[in-house]
Amino acid sequence: MNTHLKMYVLVRKDLDPTYRCVQGTHAVAEYILYYPELAEKWGNSTLVFLGVRFPKGLREWHDKLEGAQKKFVAFFEPDQDEQITAIACLDDGRIFKDLRTV
Numbered sequence: 001m002n003t004h005l006k007m008y009v010l011v012r013k014d015l016d017p018t019y020r021c022v023q024g025t026h027a028v029a030e031y032i033l034y035y036p037e038l039a040e041k042w043g044n045s046t047l048v049f050l051g052v053r054f055p056k057g058l059r060e061w062h063d064k065l066e067g068a069q070k071k072f073v074a075f076f077e078p079d080q081d082e083q084i085t086a087i088a089c090l091d092d093g094r095i096f097k098d099l100r101t102v
Contacts, residue, residue, distance in 0.1 A: 009048065
């Protein structure tokens with residue numbers, strides 16, 4: 001287990017708090033399925049939920065993480081017309097330093 005890596009979960013702040021948790025959990029589950037070797041390094045240790053404004057903000061983060069060549073998963077909710085509702089990314093956190101927890 002790598003104690004320097006944390007699972008960062010970006011969720012939309014415009015969603016109900018309970019729904020944020022559900023969407024974030026979906027993103028983490030997708031991450032574990034998609035990147036099992038990285039999830040094993042994480043070892044279910046620290047989990048950090050961060051808030052992003054509206055779908056546009058998550059799309060911007062999607063592009064930023066992609067540009068930085070981070071391994072992440074975006075979750076698109078069928079009940080929200082396939083809008084992006086959460087992103088999960090195992091990271092040291094430097095890229096997320098300006099976001100606030102929710």
